Amino acid sequence: DTTVKQNPRYKLARVGKPVNLICSQTMNHDTMYWYQKKPNQAPKLLLFYYDKILNREADTFEKFQSSRPNNSFCSLYIGSAGLEYSAMYLCASSRDPDWGQNTLYFGAGTRLSVL
Amino acid sequence: GDSVTQTEGQVALSEEDFLTIHCNYSASGYPTLFWYVQYPGEGPQLLFRASRDKEKGSSRGFEATYDKGTTSFHLRKASVQESDSAVYYCALSDHYAQGLTFGLGTRVSVFP
Numbered sequence: 549d550t551t552v553k554q555n556p557r558y559k560l561a562r563v564g565k566p567v568n569l570i571c572s573q574t575m576n577h578d579t580m581y582w583y584q585k586k587p588n589q590a591p592k593l594l595l596f597y598y599d600k601i602l603n604r605e606a607d608t609f610e611k612f613q614s615s616r617p618n619n620s621f622c623s624l625y626i627g628s629a630g631l632e633y634s635a636m637y638l639c640a641s642s643r644d645p646d647w648g649q650n651t652l653y654f655g656a657g658t659r660l661s662v663l
Numbered sequence: 664g665d666s667v668t669q670t671e672g673q674v675a676l677s678e679e680d681f682l683t684i685h686c687n688y689s690a691s692g693y694p695t696l697f698w699y700v701q702y703p704g705e706g707p708q709l710l711f712r713a714s715r716d717k718e719k720g721s722s723r724g725f726e727a728t729y730d731k732g733t734t735s736f737h738l739r740k741a742s743v744q745e746s747d748s749a750v751y752y753c754a755l756s757d758h759y760a761q762g763l764t765f766g767l768g769t770r771v772s773v774f775p
């Protein structure tokens with residue numbers, strides 16, 4: 549079962565409030581990723597976990613947090629949502645990477661709207 | 664940093680038309696190149712990939728050839744069907760980082 553599940557599918561948040569998005573996978577993949585997709589922009593990598601090690605992109609370091617309590621679950625946390633966080637958030641996973649050879653399996657995404 | 668440039672915006676076709684989506688890349692290393700497809704309501708899924716110069720990837724009638732000389736990986740299909748309507752992403756992964764660098768995506772609409 550090559551399934552990555554994301555909850556919820558749609559999320560409405562108020563400016564200044566926290567947001568927590570959830571992702572799960574049952575493929576026992578070592579690596580999990582979070583991407584942000586805005587209209588007319590390419591999906592942008594925010595961060596990824598390789599096993600228990602979190603790697604965050606330099607330009608999103610301060611804006612997003614994440615946790616991975618076990619191999620199957622990964623969350624994306626926004627401490628104080630701003631209008632600029634409105635986007636589709638895509639979670640993906642891959643097996644132990646073979647440096648460029650690994651396939652990413654994506655969830656259907658969570659559409660976050662910040663008002 | 665790495666980047667991918669692909670045919671922008673939307674492409675409208677009739678069934679049995681020929682499809683080409685251009686993809687050019689810029690990377691410091693020798694990247695693996697991918698085409699991902701995203702159907703409505705779903706996440707992107709791998710169509711195919713290629714890792715070496717002149718390698719051809721193919722799936723479901725789509726194909727692309729890795730061309731290191733022109734830094735290109737153009738997607739082609741000889742005869743599209745309505746079921747091919749989707750967003751297509753060209754992407755790359757280099758050997759020094761994880762994850763993918765995506766292009767903007769091209770929305771393909773095929774009409775009967």
